[in-house]
Amino acid sequence: MSSNENLKVTQKQQRGIRLTITAIVVFIVVVMLLFLNKILTPRHLSPIELQVHGAIEFEQPRRFKDFTLVDQHNQPFERSRLEGKWSLVFFGFTHCPDICPTTMATLAQWYDGLPEKLREQTQVILVTVDPARDTPAVLAEYVPYFHQDFIGVTGEFLPIKRFATQLNVAFTKVVQGDSYTMDHSGHVALVNAKGDFHGFFKAPLQPDNLTLTYSSMVNNFPFD
Known part of the structure; x- marks a missing residue:
């Protein structure tokens, strides 16, 4: 075989190798993109899956009547404060020895672990069931201990x-x-962000399950 023929064979082999390597690289990139898409795309959990992970989502969100309460800054807290963001509402009290501080600490851990975009759509609210002792001033000291973004709510007993x-x-x-x-x-x-009762999370809360179920419900709810 002449040197020219050898050169042509070598060039052909090199082109074949380059094409093979390019195909392998493209295949790897496609697989990685599909894998990342699967990880980053929130799962749409079925009602059974939600229940298994400690969450209940109503088939139809429930509208509820307006109310007049106050937050820890003594500012009015009404139904309109529940619109525009998703709200996790926990009813507890500052003298509670175990369940309340545990729940609030878990919510703080969960809240800080949310993706920034989802966290911006979320607010956590403690409504006291002991308004006689839990004044705005008391809540203003208690609630920020768990998280500066959390809202404390009190008021008259009957509206609560x-x-x-x-x-x-x-x-x-x-x-x-x-x-x-x-x-x-x-x-x-x-x-939900329309201000309707959307469902609830059963105690005890687990941050990972809470993130999974909450993300599913938020990302699959049509909000215009």
Whole structure:
């Protein structure tokens, strides 16, 4: 075989090798992109999957009546404050020895771990079930201990009771000698960005499950 023929064969082999390498690289890039897309695209969980991970989503969000309360800065807190963002609403009280601080700490951990875009759409609200002791000033010290972004809400007993009932939350006063405590539901209500009761998260909360279920519900809810 002449040197020219050898050169042509060598060039042909090199082109073949380059094409093979290019095809392999393109294949790897496509696989990586598909893998990243699967990871980054929020899963749409079925109602059964949501329940398994501790969340209940209503088939139809529930409208509830307006209310008049105040936040920890003594500013009006009404139904309009629940519109435009998704709200996780927990009913508790500052003298609560275990469930409330545990839930608030878990919500703070979860909130800080949310992707920035999702966190901007989210607010966490503590509504006291003990307004006699939990004044705006008390909540202004208690709530920021868990997170500066969290909102504390108090007000008159009856409006709080009505609001809680509309979010399927029950609570009652339990006398203990010369003092008392509050027995209350431990779940966290979810209000969607239209201001409607969307579902709830069962206690005890787990940050990973909460992120999974919350992301699914937010990303698959049509909000114009």
